[in-house]
Amino acid sequence: xxxxxxxxxxxxxxxxxxxxxxxxxxxxxxxxxxxxxxxxxxxxxxxxxxxxxxxxxxxxxxxxxxxxxxxxxxxxxxxxxxxxxxxxxxxxxxxxxxxxxxxxxxxxxxxxxxxxxxxxxxxxxxxxxxxxxxxxxxxxxxxxxxxxxxxxxxxxxxxxxxxxxxxxxx
Amino acid sequence: xxxxxxxxxxxxxxxxxxxxxxxxxxxxxxxxxxxxxxxxxxxxxxxxxxxxxxxxxxxxxxxxxxxxxxxxxxxxxxxxxxxxxxxxxxxxxxxxxxxxxxxxxxxxxxxxxxxxxxxxxxxxxxxxxxxxxxxxxxxxx
Numbered sequence: 346x347x348x349x350x351x352x353x354x355x356x357x358x359x360x361x362x363x364x365x366x367x368x369x370x371x372x373x374x375x376x377x378x379x380x381x382x383x384x385x386x387x388x389x390x391x392x393x394x395x396x397x398x399x400x401x402x403x404x405x406x407x408x409x410x411x412x413x414x415x416x417x418x419x420x421x422x423x424x425x426x427x428x429x430x431x432x433x434x435x436x437x438x439x440x441x442x443x444x445x446x447x448x449x450x451x452x453x454x455x456x457x458x459x460x461x462x463x464x465x466x467x468x469x470x471x472x473x474x475x476x477x478x479x480x481x482x483x484x485x486x487x488x489x490x491x492x493x494x495x496x497x498x499x500x501x502x503x504x505x506x507x508x509x510x511x512x513x514x515x
Numbered sequence: 516x517x518x519x520x521x522x523x524x525x526x527x528x529x530x531x532x533x534x535x536x537x538x539x540x541x542x543x544x545x546x547x548x549x550x551x552x553x554x555x556x557x558x559x560x561x562x563x564x565x566x567x568x569x570x571x572x573x574x575x576x577x578x579x580x581x582x583x584x585x586x587x588x589x590x591x592x593x594x595x596x597x598x599x600x601x602x603x604x605x606x607x608x609x610x611x612x613x614x615x616x617x618x619x620x621x622x623x624x625x626x627x628x629x630x631x632x633x634x635x636x637x638x639x640x641x642x643x644x645x646x647x648x649x650x651x652x653x654x655x656x
Contacts, residue, residue: 349597349598349599349600350598350599351598351599351600351628362563363563364556364557364558364563364564366558367556367558367636378597383597417620417622419609419619419621450626450638451600451626453595453596453597453598453600453601453602453626454595454597455524455594455595455596455597456595458593458595459595460595460602460604460624460626462602462624462626462638465640467642467643469643470643475560475643476558476560477558477559477560477639477640477641477642477643478558478624478626478638478639478640479640480602480604480624480626480640482593482595482602482604482622482624494604494622495622496621496622496623496624496640497621498609498621499609499611499612499613499619499621500612
C-alpha cells in the first residue's frame with residue numbers, strides 16, 4: 346500500500362557537518378493506513394503510549410495490554426501485573442496529552458506488528474550530547490498488545506528510568 | 516503492485532535485505548552503489564551522512580582492518596514495512612552482566628527510508644563509540 350509516507354522535519358540544531366535528528370512533521374499522518382486493521386493497531390499502540398507510558402496511568406494498562414503480555418525488554422518481567430507495577434514505580438501520573446511528547450519519527454505497521462521510532466538524546470564520553478534512535482515493537486492480537494520488544498540491554502538503571510525525561514529540549 | 520505483482524513493501528524489504536547481505540555481509544562496494552542513494556542521510560551515530568562513508572565501510576569489511584570490529588553476529592528476526600519505510604529487527608546474544616558467563620537474547624533495530632528503489636535514510640539504536648572507525652593507516656580524526 347502506498348498510503349503511508351513519512352514527512353520529516355529537523356528536531357534540533359546540530360553543529361555543521363553533523364546529521365540533524367529528524368522528527369515527524371505530523372503525528373496524525375503517521376496513524377494513517379489504507380488497511381483498517383493496521384490503522385486500528387497503530388491507534389491502539391499510540392493511545393497506549395500516551396495513556397500508560399507517557400501519562401503513567403497504571404490503572405488503564407488493561408485497556409490496551411493483553412493478560413498474557415510477553416515482555417522482551419530484559420529488565421522487565423512479562424505479564425500485565427508486572428507492567429502495572431513497573432509504570433507505578435518508574436514515573437509519576439500525569440494528564441493524558443493529545444500527542445506523544447517524545448520526538449517521534451515514524452509508526453510503521455505490517456501484519457500484526459506496529460513499530461515506533463524515536464529520536465533519543467544521549468551524552469557521549471566527551472560530555473557532548475548526540476542523537477541516536479530508540480525503537481518499540483508491538484504485536485497485536487484481538488485488539489490488545491500482547492508482546493513488546495525494544496533495544497534495551499540488561500541494566501539495573503533501566504528499572505528507574507522514566508523515558509519522559511528524554512525530550513529533546515531537556 | 517508492480518508488474519511482477521509485488522507490493523511496494525515487499526520490493527523495499529527485498530532491497531534492504533539485499534543491501535545488508537551485500538554491504539555488511541560481504542563488504543561489496545557494488546551493492547553500496549546499487550542500493551544506496553548518493554545523498555544518503557545517516558542517523559547511525561558512528562558514521563557521517565553520505566554514500567561515500569558506506570563505501571569506506573564496505574572496503575573495511577572486505578579488506579579487513581585492525582581498527583574495525585564487525586558487529587557481533589545478528590540473526591534476522593522480523594521485517595516491518597509500510598509505504599516508504601522498512602524496519603529490520605535482529606536477535607543478538609548479549610553477555611549477561613548479572614550472570615557472568617551467560618548470555619541472553621537482545622534485539623537490535625534498523626530502519627530505512629526508500630525513494631524509487633534506493634535507500635535514502637537510515638536509523639539504528641547504536642550508541643556513540645569513544646573512537647570513530649578508521650581505515651588502516653588512517654590518522655585519528
